[in-house]
Amino acid sequence: MGPDRVDESRIDATLVRTLLAEQFPAWRDRPLRPVSPGGDDHRMFRLGDDLSVRLPSAPGSVPQVVKEQTWLPRLAPAVPLPVPAVLGVGRPSAHFGAPWSVYGWLEGRPASSVDVEDPVRLAEDLAAFLVALRAVDPAGGPGPGPHSAYRGGPLDHWDEEVHDLLHRVHGRERDHAAGLWRDALAVPFVGTPRWFHGDVSTNNLLVRDGVLAAVLDFGCSGVGDPACDTVLLWTRLHGRAREAFREGLGLDEATWARGRGWALWKALIMITNKPPGQAELARHVLNELFAGV
Missing domain, CATH: 3.30.200.20 (Phosphorylase Kinase; domain 1)
Known part of the structure; x- marks a missing residue:
């Protein structure tokens, strides 16, 4: 085989x-x-x-x-x-x-399955981890490609798919989604390629004794545009934790716009998924994106 x-x-x-x-x-x-x-x-x-x-x-x-x-x-x-x-x-x-x-x-439980005692600290610790990852010498690192689901690459790789997915939302939501996608495509990455994780989800964050203890699953990692690592802002963070994550990452507004594009792409894929929780999470992300946060 x-x-x-x-x-x-x-x-x-x-x-x-x-x-x-x-x-x-x-x-x-x-x-x-x-x-x-x-x-x-x-x-x-x-x-x-x-x-x-x-x-x-x-x-x-x-x-x-x-x-x-x-x-x-x-x-x-x-x-x-x-x-x-x-x-x-x-x-x-x-x-x-x-x-x-x-x-x-690695000991701990996924952040998706526990109540995090201090979400602000988790956001700060995660941001510090991603900043340190971005600082690793990118020489020889794997560029975006199928191995990363093209995370870290240009968003326009998924342009045709997103336009096909827009039918999953309707009316003003479709208009908002199309506008977010246009805004993301309008600010392509022009910086120095950096290391990115590629799948910063609470399933890949281990918590032990109430704090972030480890980061798992580098299967989608690579060297390119780190905008894909911002998506947790809309999936799981709220209030001061959201502010801490944004401040800690220290990214420009163009990167956040592309991050919204990545979040939109994934949410549109998941909005009709059958596994428990996926459609609900997708709806949450879309609501957060459409609220302009």
């Missing part, structure tokens, strides 16, 4: 144990259990108390694996919060035709 035939339905504990026995026999007898939710692009299993196994679950996510294996060790020393540590580089084999990884386990 090659990387073009990666099949999520075949990824289970039996497969993971087979791969461990083949490539990392010292870890093969450790307790193993799936981690839920595992994300849209990868499946994760906890291995003992201090390790995890992560496998791509679709062909399109396979390039993210080598990217993370290559760059996470270089990014980790430069950022103020822990990121996944690559402890095992799994190779394609007859059992699984794509690369895969063993990471150190």
Whole structure:
């Protein structure tokens, strides 16, 4: 099975144990259990108390694996919060035709599943993390492309799709959405490409003892326009936390306009999604965007 035939339905504990026995026999007898939710692009299993196994679950996510294996060790020393540590580089084999990884386990719970005691501090700490990430030397880093869902690249890559999606809102909402999209396209990125995370969602932020403890999932990361990393402003932040995030990032208004474009694109995709909570979150984001915040 090659990387073009990666099949999520075949990824289970039996497969993971087979791969461990083949490539990392010292870890093969450790307790193993799936981690839920595992994300849209990868499946994760906890291995003992201090390790995890992560496998791509679709062909399109396979390039993210080598990217993370290559760059996470270089990014980790430069950022103020822990990121996944690559402890095992799994190779394609007859059992699984794509690369895969063993990471150190990071303690905490996703910010999406806990009440954050101090959302202002979380916003400040996250902004500081993203500023430090932007400051990492971009030389040789992966430019935007399919591996990042073109995050970090020009928004006009998604122009045709957004126009097709506008039918999902109606009347004045459609007018507002079209206007936000035009405003985002009107200020293309002209700065120096910088590192971006690419998927700053509360699912990828670990909280421990009430504070931000780690940042996960660099599958959509790369070097380009950091505007895509602003989207949390409209998805999850409110009041003073929103102000702290905006102030901490220190970005110009053109970048925030492109950030609104990224938030709009994702919300239009999700507004008719069936999984619980996705349509509700999309409606929330659209309301925030249309309110002009």
